[in-house]
Ligand code: PRP
């Protein structure tokens with residue numbers, strides 16, 4: 001059963017989660033009184049549920065298995081290589097959740113921060129697993145605001161040879177979805193929720209505030 005929906009017909013690679021568990025947990029994330037410990041747990045749980053959807057098309061192959069009753073051919077994952085690439089810092093909060101589903105995935109990192117004035121991303125780190133061109137790459141960041149960070153992360157990954165890329169975010173602004181989709185139409189975008197707009201500081205409204213600060217308890 002498909003539980004995520006495409007909203008815009010012209011944005012064929014954009015998927016919005018409509019599962020009630022995801023929506024409930026996102027509402028709890030938003031609440032200003034949700035503390036660091038609970039916030040971290042929620043981000044991780046949402047990442048599990050979203051990765052379940054984003055990995056729906058993982059290839060399988062039939063293998064022979066002997067049950068206590070008989071031998072049969074039955075599907076198992078065909079060993080597609082995976083890479084999870086969180087955008088530092090906030091994307092780190094989603095990694096363990098995704099790894100609970102695909103524990104053998106390799107983990108790369110792209111370090112970006114938004115300039116507080118221009119809101120444009122600046123790279124400070126990029127390290128990806130070997131054979132990146134052969135892997136399905138799941139880029140993770142809780143927030144897709146202007147889309148600058150996601151666009152830059154996908155640019156780096158493509159420059160290093162990545163081709164099969166999916167992007168997962170918990171909350172997106174329409175501006176970010178449009179920018180990422182326009183620049184990288186081949187990348188499937190999975191959004192937990194599409195919010196209303198960006199404010200004058202390029203924060204998502206209603207949003208949840210600064211995801212990195214809330215995950216790591218900084219300010
Ligand atoms: C946040 C968020 C995204 C980015 C989204 O990171 O985690 O990476 O902003 O904004 P954009 O779509 O306008 O680029 P931030 O730069 O605050 O860094 P942090 O994760 O270290 O807190």
Ligand code: URA
Pocket residue numbers: 090143145202203204205207208209210211212
């Ligand atoms: N980054 C965040 O953490 N939150 C926003 O609303 C926008 C960018």
